[in-house]
Amino acid sequence: KQEVTQIPAALSVPEGENLVLNCSFTDSAIYNLQWFRQDPGKGLTSLLLIQSSQREQTSGRLNASLDKSSGRSTLYIAASQPGDSATYLCAVRDSSYKLIFGSGTRLLVRP
Amino acid sequence: DADVTQTPRNRITKTGKRIMLECSQTKGHDRMYWYRQDPGLGLRLIYYSFDVKDINKGEISDGYSVSRQAQAKFSLSLESAIPNQTALYFCATSDSSGTSGNNEQFFGPGTRLTVL
Numbered sequence A: 001k002q003e004v005t006q007i008p009a010a011l012s013v014p015e016g017e018n019l020v021l022n023c024s025f026t027d028s029a030i031y032n033l034q035w036f037r038q039d040p041g042k043g044l045t046s047l048l049l050i051q052s053s054q055r056e057q058t059s060g061r062l063n064a065s066l067d068k069s070s071g072r073s074t075l076y077i078a079a080s081q082p083g084d085s086a087t088y089l090c091a092v093r094d095s096s097y098k099l100i101f102g103s104g105t106r107l108l109v110r111p
Numbered sequence B: 001d002a003d004v005t006q007t008p009r010n011r012i013t014k015t016g017k018r019i020m021l022e023c024s025q026t027k028g029h030d031r032m033y034w035y036r037q038d039p040g041l042g043l044r045l046i047y048y049s050f051d052v053k054d055i056n057k058g059e060i061s062d063g064y065s066v067s068r069q070a071q072a073k074f075s076l077s078l079e080s081a082i083p084n085q086t087a088l089y090f091c092a093t094s095d096s097s098g099t100s101g102n103n104e105q106f107f108g109p110g111t112r113l114t115v116l
Helices: none
Strands: A004-007 A010-014 A019-025 A032-038 A044-051 A056-059 A062-067 A072-077 A086-093 A099-101 A105-110 B004-007 B010-013 B019-025 B031-037 B043-051 B054-057 B065-070 B073-078 B087-094 B111-115
Touching (some): A004 A086, A010 A019, A019 A032, A019 A086, A019 A105, A032 A072, A044 A062, A044 A072, A072 A086, A099 B043, B019 B031, B019 B087, B019 B111, B031 B073, B043 B065, B043 B073, B054 B065, B073 B087
Parallel strands (some): B010 B111
Antiparallel strands (some): A004 A019, A032 A044, A032 A086, A056 A062, A062 A072, A086 A099, A086 A105, B019 B073, B031 B043, B031 B087, B043 B054, B065 B073, B087 B111
């Protein structure tokens, strides 16, 4: 059974710092991996999707990498801003098209 | 206008009541999903539908039922609500074909359900 783990569960950094969020999964037979942002009381916003054949995806200050063989993905946020404060979720898609989610990393960027 | 809408956004009900949560989408996607999220946890899949005639159980379907009334509408019912069904419920959609053939999922704003 696929399990997705995100470390750390919470992170607090000063504004301007570069940071890395980690996601690991137990079964490397994934179709793709998606990173989401969740603001309190709101829905999920898709940030980046990496296909299983890709190594990384970039969008603005965000860069996500994928190492299928080791079961790891990282989300790199450059020059963090207070507006980046949110919970970040990763999810892997298996061959049955279902998403399996991690429990998230709660990020606080202090002004 | 939002592409994926959920109604109601908040609901408080009592144990034993029947509750229906509704989801509508204007994205033209064929696939729809219902998830629940508990505090400090990730989302867990309740039911999913790949088209109007295709309904599948997810990880935690006990106590729930669904109806896919049209391609754009997917409702979730709690036949007899219980307190441990208090959670945040999300609807999502994806497209199995076209330019988004990677099945990227797009989420609604969520429904906060409290069962007393």
